[in-house]
Amino acid sequence: MTETLWWILSVLLIFVGLAGTVLPALPGTALILAGIVLGAWIDGFARVSVPTLIVIAVLAVLAWVLDYVAGLMGAKRAGASRYALIGAALGTVVGLFMGLIGVLFMPLVGAAVGEYLAQREGHGSFGSGAGPGGSALPASAVPAEGMADGAAQSGATVKQRGRGQRVAHGAAGQKAVQVGVATWLGIMLGLLAKVVLACIMVGIFVAALVF
Secondary structure: OHHHHHHHHHHHHHHHHHHHOOOOOOOHHHHHHHHHHHHHHHOOOOOOOHHHHHHHHHHHHHHHHHHHHHHHHHHHHOOOOHHHHHHHHHHHHHHHHHHHHHHHHHHHHHHHHHHHHHHHHHOOOOOOOOOOOOOOOOHHHOOHHHHHHHHHHHHHHHHHHHHHHHHHHHHHHHHHHHHHHHHHHHHHHHHHHHHHHHHHHHHHHHHHHHO
């Protein structure tokens, strides 16, 4: 009876771990490894030997490394800012409350929003404020003709600034989308690699038990 309960716990750990390879709130590969080690211990390491467990442990570490590095490399290749990485992490957490679709796509949204905020901060207020020498002279010191010319120049400057702001906003939005997609692709590739390696871990364990 006790052995049966141990086996139930082993299988439960493995299944929860498989779910954890998709759900970031659970340490998927660690739970799978724990379930496999428990199963090997129950059997006295007769069928699942220590060398086999070492191979499975190496696969678990590799899965964790790929999951971390893939998302980071995708973000770095796109020139992601620190805000984009933080946004992707926050998007992942928010996605947990939105089901599988949220888990898959909220990191993209979070990275894009984070990068957009970083671009806005980098551009300041997108061209607002007076430049060097932009302070105005007293009206009494300017002739009437000069005031007319100054008014025309001010109008042209305002229009130019408006166009500059629109261009800056557009560039920031485009960069944010690029970074969001690159970060999301990296995360998805890491997730795929983690799922595949987790399935290989379980496959090796089952094969060792059966054969």
